[in-house]
Amino acid sequence: MRTTRRNTVMRACAVALLAGVTLFTSAGGAVADDPSASASPAEDGKAGPTEAGTTFRTATAIQQDMTATADASTGDYLYWVFPADTGQRPTVRAKVTLPGSAARHGASTWQVDVYDGLRRRQACMYGHQTRKAAADAESVELSCVLRTVRAWSEPWADDPLPGSYYVRLTVVGAAEEDLGLPVHAETEVTSVDSGGAHDVGGELAEPLVPGASSVEQAADTGDGTDKPRVSLGSEPEDGWASGWWTDRWLWTVGGGVLAALAAVFGYGLTRGGGRPSRVPPGV
Structure with missing residues (x-):
């Protein structure tokens, strides 16, 4: 039972990590020169x-x-x-x-x-x-x-x-x-x-x-x-940028999410491998 739960957590973390890598790869390609x-x-x-x-x-x-x-x-x-x-x-x-x-x-x-x-x-x-x-x-x-x-x-x-x-x-x-x-x-x-x-x-x-x-x-x-x-000099139709928003915010938040997922993944590995599994009675 414990092994099954651990495998489920590991698979979920792996899927989340893969999705995060895909997101950042596509974002990087969008701004490539x-x-x-x-x-x-x-x-x-x-x-x-x-x-x-x-x-x-x-x-x-x-x-x-x-x-x-x-x-x-x-x-x-x-x-x-x-x-x-x-x-x-x-x-x-x-x-x-x-x-x-x-x-x-x-x-x-x-x-x-x-x-x-x-x-x-x-x-x-x-x-x-x-x-x-x-x-x-x-x-x-x-x-x-x-x-x-x-x-x-x-x-x-x-x-x-x-x-x-x-x-x-x-x-x-x-x-x-x-x-x-x-x-x-x-x-x-x-x-x-x-x-x-x-x-x-x-x-x-x-x-x-x-x-x-x-x-x-x-x-x-x-x-x-x-x-x-x-x-007077021309300016963009939607005005000049305020300067507070950049896609670095996206990268920062995404990096935090990936770090949290990695921590959960590591915790799952440590908790699952650090304790011996229970032996059913009568074995």
Whole structure:
């Protein structure tokens, strides 16, 4: 009887431990870094603005998962600004549709750069940040996968922090005769949650959102003329993260449960093996 009960406890503990390991294995796989990055903006992205700014101060504000477009000329600098929050790993994708090959005089090289709210250039982990388009190419696609946004960092560090991020798209090499030719640009920003593996012990007092990020509306100056109004920096549609919840809570609670199950398992082994079983009378 005692042996049967002990075996039942051991089987229950083993099943619980296996379930816990499966849970953590699947959770770890969900936040694993995926080095693959499609360069082309997603086709199912939400429609966004149809113009781009030409400087940091006039950058057009967009949200993540939103496809922005702009018609410009070869040689123009195109700027957009988007919000990125703690734990996110943004991916910027851009596509430039080039004029007909008959109008071009040679190949061209295009580049997409990303800057944070302090206008510090952020390095790309991987992607196609710079690409050369052949003289007969119809379009060129670019991508940049940033590092995971941290909640806090040392003042001297160059780590990505919560706030606004600027996208700059331009040609960095082209025949002089091709400058000024019309092009069509598309850009989209997506991100994945990298999980608690990148959490730190502090957080910023305020996100790095500059006071000027986009020009979208006109404000009445009172003298009968309209003057462009520069809006405040963009922020996520659901607001900035409060900073108290991370998946480390899940790992902590799960670890406690597994520790308790291991203790019960060990107790069952010790109790069952430490006492001799009773011998039925008459044997």
